[in-house]
Amino acid sequence: MAVESTAVFLVQRIGPYHHARLEAFAGGRPGAVHAIEFRVADAVYAWEPVGDEGHYSRYKSASRRELCDLLDTINPDAVVCTGYFDPEIHQAMLWAIGRKKALVVCSDSTREDEIRRWSKEAFKRRVVSVFGAALVSGSRAEQYMESLGIERKRQFRGWDVVDNDFFAERTDQVRSEGRLASRALPVAGPYFLCVSRFVAKKNLGFLIKAYESYLTRSAAAGWPLLICGSGPLEQEIMKLISASGLGERIKLCGFLQYQDLPLYFGFAGAVILPSLSDQWGLVVNEAMAAAVPVLVSSQCGCSPDLVRNGENGYIFGPRNPEELAGRMADIQGMDDARRVAMGRRSREIVSDYSPRAFAEGLERAIGCAGAGRTIRASWIARAVLTRMAMRPIPQP
Numbered sequence: 001m002a003v004e005s006t007a008v009f010l011v012q013r014i015g016p017y018h019h020a021r022l023e024a025f026a027g028g029r030p031g032a033v034h035a036i037e038f039r040v041a042d043a044v045y046a047w048e049p050v051g052d053e054g055h056y057s058r059y060k061s062a063s064r065r066e067l068c069d070l071l072d073t074i075n076p077d078a079v080v081c082t083g084y085f086d087p088e089i090h091q092a093m094l095w096a097i098g099r100k101k102a103l104v105v106c107s108d109s110t111r112e113d114e115i116r117r118w119s120k121e122a123f124k125r126r127v128v129s130v131f132g133a134a135l136v137s138g139s140r141a142e143q144y145m146e147s148l149g150i151e152r153k154r155q156f157r158g159w160d161v162v163d164n165d166f167f168a169e170r171t172d173q174v175r176s177e178g179r180l181a182s183r184a185l186p187v188a189g190p191y192f193l194c195v196s197r198f199v200a201k202k203n204l205g206f207l208i209k210a211y212e213s214y215l216t217r218s219a220a221a222g223w224p225l226l227i228c229g230s231g232p233l234e235q236e237i238m239k240l241i242s243a244s245g246l247g248e249r250i251k252l253c254g255f256l257q258y259q260d261l262p263l264y265f266g267f268a269g270a271v272i273l274p275s276l277s278d279q280w281g282l283v284v285n286e287a288m289a290a291a292v293p294v295l296v297s298s299q300c301g302c303s304p305d306l307v308r309n310g311e312n313g314y315i316f317g318p319r320n321p322e323e324l325a326g327r328m329a330d331i332q333g334m335d336d337a338r339r340v341a342m343g344r345r346s347r348e349i350v351s352d353y354s355p356r357a358f359a360e361g362l363e364r365a366i367g368c369a370g371a372g373r374t375i376r377a378s379w380i381a382r383a384v385l386t387r388m389a390m391r392p393i394p395q396p
Helices: 016-026 064-074 087-098 118-128 139-147 164-177 204-221 234-244 258-266 282-289 321-333 336-350 355-370 379-389
Strands: 007-011 033-037 057-060 078-082 102-107 133-136 155-157 192-195 225-228 250-254 270-273 294-297 313-316
Touching: 007 016, 007 087, 016 033, 016 355, 033 064, 064 087, 078 087, 078 355, 087 102, 087 379, 102 139, 102 355, 118 379, 133 139, 133 355, 139 155, 155 355, 164 258, 164 282, 164 336, 192 204, 192 258, 192 282, 204 225, 204 234, 204 321, 234 250, 258 282, 270 282, 270 321, 282 294, 282 336, 294 321, 313 321
Parallel strands: 007 033, 007 078, 033 057, 078 102, 102 133, 133 155, 192 225, 192 270, 225 250, 270 294, 294 313
Antiparallel strands: none
16 A cells, blocks of 8 residues: 555454554554444453554544545545444445445455355355455465455455564563562463353353363363453353362453453463354464463364464364363473473464564555456445445444
8 A cells, every 4th residue: 555545444343453453554654544443332342442542543433324424534545344244344335336445355254163054155245246355364264255256366364463562572571570470360370271252152161171171180280270251151151160160270360451461371381262163263363472382273263374283282173172181281291391482482473473464464455456456346236235234233
């Protein structure tokens, strides 16, 4: 994207992840990057508000009309959409089509993250066909975008990244403070750590079952398990822990704010993500930037790109608790030097997944979408978008 051109980034709500990415993209482009939050009150994650100051301009939209008015006022050269599902996104796509603006989609969806029905996929292809380029997370997302009609040459990587420097520097700091910092934790390290929403697809009941099996192998020498997060299944998870009789070994730590995560990463022996379905799994990026070994479900979109079996962690099947129990025992059984080396390898691998990678990938995607390309929007695609844009907006 040329310095004098402008881009609008559409997102439900700006949290720490989006803020770090946009700061990287906006660096050196004063006044060229804008973000519109279109559903600020609908917060899946209880993040503390991100400050308004930054290198990009930030706006809030409460209606379709207000969204279009903001787009008219900014009049960007490119519209960047986080996904392709929300009615507000479809409204912005119609705006861009009518004004011949470059359109880019950011996506980490994979074929495996939910049941795919041919009728819905055909409908979806009509929507996705309008985008000139895609910014994707990794190999599985690339494959899925290609199945929806965006060729590999119009796809660029860099979507699912975190602020690696933040997690590396803060975690190294708490480790250097040692016991003084660890006093704020519910248990002494090392421990297994899971940071997750309490929803069905995160598979926390499976994790508890695998942990029980792991303890039968490790007995008194077993590490504690810390589960951090919140969500609708919290009471159910508490009951499972109570029924297991492991309330002294499994600790629920509540939802962690962004700035609190490095403390928990700092003394973890390994981070576990056991999801039955996950488009990517950003907590894996965070843990790796913090130089922690990772145990990741094969159903997480990040697993083929971020996890090297035996180098920085292991991939396991999310329906086989004995397999995960074995991998937990493997990690615990290593000497400290081996675990530290695995953590260092994590940090090396994830260095390619940084806000700078996002900025470079998005710049290339916008260039591809706007390089003399006329938006291909058939009357059918326009009709589909118009219908989708008029759907009721979900209430918080």
